[in-house]
Each structure stands twice: as structure tokens, then as C-alpha cells.
Amino acid sequence: MGQPVIIQIENIYYPTLAIVGVPAKLVTIAILCRGRCELSICITRYLVAMAAADLSFLMFNVIFFEINDSYFPYSFLNYTPICRLILALDLASMNCSVWLTVAFTFDRFVSICCRKLRTYYCTSKAATVAIAVVCSFGILQGLPLYFVYEHREIIDNVPWFCTVKESCYTSPIWVAYWWLETILTPVLPFISISLLNVLTIRHIVQANRVRRGFRGNNNDQNHKDPEVENRRKSMVLLLAISGSFILLWFANFVTYIFVQFSDVQLVQTNFNDPFTILEQSGYMLMTLSCCVNTFIYGVSQRRFRAEVRNLFTRPVELITHSFKRVSTLRRIK
Template sequence: MPSLTQILSSANIIAFLIIWRRNCTLSRSSTLYLMAISVADNLVLVFIVVLELSLKYHQQELFWNYEPWCRLRDIFNYGAYNASTWMVVVFTAERFVAIHTWKIKTKVCSPRCAAWTITAIFLFSHVFAIPYYWSNASVYENNQTKCIYNPEAPSQFIHTLVWFQTLHVYILPFLAILTFNGLTLRLISLSNRIHLSSHVTSRVNKVTPLLRSRRRKSMVLLVTVSMSFVLLSVTRAITQIILRMSHMYLFDRNDYSYQINIVADTGTMLSLSNAAVNMYLYVCTQPKFRQEFLACVRQMSVYCKTKI
């Protein structure tokens, strides 16, 4: 698992560097959002996949189980996951505005606006995770130190946090992404009908295919990134809602005689894999990104040969 995580994390770093340093024919605002998504995804891989999930199979007692890390753990975990989720949402919204809302495009789709939005997303994602500082506690039982929900915390406080997190990273993002993508596809369909039925000058006819090609590439990137997030996260979203709305929430999550635990862990695996797939989505959907990626590979191979 650690070696696989290193490969996936490296893929995110490569995607970040290519988008940042190479010419992928993306707008400056889209470049900033995609770089921010790569950073947020890497934080998810580091804090959740490596430091929490992977290490527990290699160490009997994790440093996360001791104070103050036990209380700080979920601030980092949920902060990173919140940022990764809402970066996809704001990227979806920004691309929707860029493709179809020309009146406010210059204001919303500017590098300055993107920078402020990214800063706000990272800041508020971690601010919303601060209440988890009081939800966990380090306890010593059965000759082992564990980090568990604070037994002294009011149950209403714990349930409020759990439901707020479910609403914050699943229900609201899903509704926003599906709405923006639905409107985007509808407007693209209407735009295609208008182009087919309209009679325009020869000069416009020469420009229109280029504009439509750019719009199509932007739409493909938008739908691919956002819908992959929804599809990979929907299993975890459904299982978490089921667990929270029934007595199953009291089950031992490590007891795999319960099918809900198997499905929930599968959903968690799929949801976390979303933090590692964006690099491969860019390669599959963006010809310019593939060209720049292959150019980097060739440069690296030449560099390695000269060194050897």
C-alpha cells in the first residue's frame, strides 16, 4: 500500500508540474483550479491513506492515538477531504460560468478571483473541521492506546458533527455538481441546435469551429473530473447515510460479518481513489496534456541517459 500510494501521489505531483510549467492550452483560472485540486488530493493521500489507514497495518500503536495528535488528526483529515471535494465543486461552477455566462465571465473567471476562491476553500475547509478537536480522545484500554470518540462529549454534539460532515462533503456537493453539469449539457445541446440552424457569414463560419472545439474540450474536462468524483463517492455517501439513519451505526466497524461494513469500506476505498485518478483523467481526455506529458517523459529519459 505505501508504494502504491507513493506512485499515486507522484502522479498528482507530475500533473501539478505539467499544468503549471507546460502549455496545456488551459485558461489561467482553470490552471489554478486544477493545480489546487492536485494539492488537495495529495493532502488526502498523505493524511488519510498514508498516515491513518496504511500505517495502522504496520504499527501496533500509531502516534495518532496519542495526545495531541488524536485531537488534531481529524482536523487535518477532514480539512484535506473538504478542500478536495469543494475544489471540484468550484471548478465545476467556474467552468459553467466560463462556457455560458459571458456577462460575468471576466470577473469570475479571472486568476485573481480563482486565487482568492482557492484560498477561501482551503481556509474554510479546515475551519469547519476544527470542532473535531473536541470530538476525539486518547484512551488506554485492553493494554492499548486508542483514539476514539470522546466518551465525555455529548452524543448530540457527535451526531451533529457526523451529519454536518455528510451534508458538507456529499449531499451539497453532489447536488451542486449534478445541477451545473445538467445545465451545461442542456445549454451545449441548445447551442449546437442554434449553430446548425443559423445562417452566418463566412468569416464567422471559420471562427466558430475553433470556438466550438475549445468549448467541447473544456466541457469534456469539466464533466470528466466532476462526474468521476460523483461516481467514485456515491457508494460511500449512500452507506454513510444508511449507517447514520439506522441502528447499524452502533455496529463494530471492524466486524466484517456485517455486509454493511464491507460495502462501507469498499465505498471508502473508491472515494479515496478519487484523489489519485485526476492525473489519468487529464491524460485520457486532454490531447495537449498527453503531448506535454510525453514530452516530459522524453526529456527525462534523455537526461537519465546522459547521466548514465
């Protein structure tokens, strides 16, 4: 009997995601670190941190766990202590990625809506502190997962694979941990990003309406207003990043909530069951969110597109110039 359809899709999906996502994230980090995308240092630091967290999630979740589990079931990565560490770092990197998105959304909210506060908060120093706090919190939030798992089987006295301990379903401490984990990721980020987006968009619309009123109906309206244009760019980038997060996390968010208020256990083994298909589909969309930001930069940021072109055309130009120089020297000799 063949594999369930959802498993066949996953066996193609995760390698494709890794092949596209890892180089894309490396290119994104390299370009943003050069600081030539006409973005403030504050925004750049958030975007670099988000890209690095997404890259970590791709490594630990997609490559070390999903792909390894499907194609290399008895590699050293499935040795139980290493497997437990990978799963803990997987959750930690996911938490960092999610909460950095929240931090970035909040930073843009302060920058656009809170004129007095942004002088103190929207700085490179404040961004560095916020990133450090968020990442530390995400790592601490994920570390307890290391103690959730035990070996699934023992071969020649060697523990292999990971399975959740039975006590984790009944122990009050672990039940409280699962509830706290569900609230912290994804319920609270989901609500926070949605609320901040609504407040930011409302402020931008009202500010633009007031500014157009001040400008009146004179000839200046035929020219672009730099302030309105900056607000528009900020809104596009903010909505693209946080909006994609909401859309790609929605199915996973629904399954999390459903599991907490029903007798259904998360991660079913019947892959023909409709709920399990929804769960696995939501999980695939959630992993996709770690790659989407790179393409958002490319679509919404003109300078980022130009830097990507330069990154790939510059080596070709250097090689061509070198060949021409060598040919010229030969002719001179």
C-alpha cells in the same frame, strides 16, 4: 483465524494507491505549474489546487492513517495527540478536495453558461480568492474533529490511538455537528455537482444546435468549428472530473444517508457484516477519487500527455547528449 477479506483487500489497496497516487500528483502539479497545457490561468489554478488537496488527503488519510494503522500500529503517529491531529487534517484535506471540485464545476458553469458574469468571475484573481475561501472553509470545517477523539488505551502513562468519545453520540452540539458535516460533505457537493453538470450540458447542446443552424448547410460544415471544439473540450474535462467524483462517491454517499436515518453507527467493527463491507468499499472508492483526476488529464488533454512524455524523455535526452558531447571532445583531443 485469518483477517476478513475486506481487510486483506485494504492492506493491498492502500499501499498501491499511495505508490501510484503520490508520484502522480507530484507530476501533475509540476506539469500544470509550468503552464504549457494550453489551459487558461483560471483553470490551471483550480487544477493545481485540486491536485494539492488530493495530495494532502493521500498523505494524511492513506499514508499517515490507513497504512500506518495496518503496518505500523505502535509508531509515533498513533500517539493520541498526533493521531487526533492527523484525523482532523484528514477531514480538512478531504473537505478542501471535495469543495474545490464544486468550485471548479461552478467556474466552468459560469464560463460556459453565463456570458456576462464570466468576464468578472472567470479570472485568475477570482480563482485565487475562491480557492482561498474554499480551503479556509474546509480547514475550519475539519478542525472540530480534533476534539471528537480521546485515547483508546494507555501504555506506561502514554495515551495511544484514537476513539470517538461517548459524549459525541449523545451531546446535542456534536449530533448537530455530525449532521452539518454530513450535509456539507458529501450531500450538498453531490447535489451541486449533479445540478451544475445538467445545466452546463443542456446549455452546450443548445448552443451547438443554434450555432450549427447559423452555419447552415454550406461547405463550412466540413471544417471544424473552433467555438464548438472549445465547448466540447470543456465539457469533456468537466464531465470527466465531476462525473468521476459522483461515481466514486456514490457508495459513500448512500452509507452516509443510511446512517443518518437509521440506528446503524458509521464505522462498524464486524467486517463480515454486509453493511460494513459496503461502507469500507465506499470508503476505498472515495479515496480513489483523489487519484483519478491525474489520469483524466492524461486521457482528455493532449498537451498534458505531451508534457508527461517530455518530463520523462527530456532527462534521458540530456544524458544522451552529454555522453555524445564527451565522446566528441575525447575524439578531438
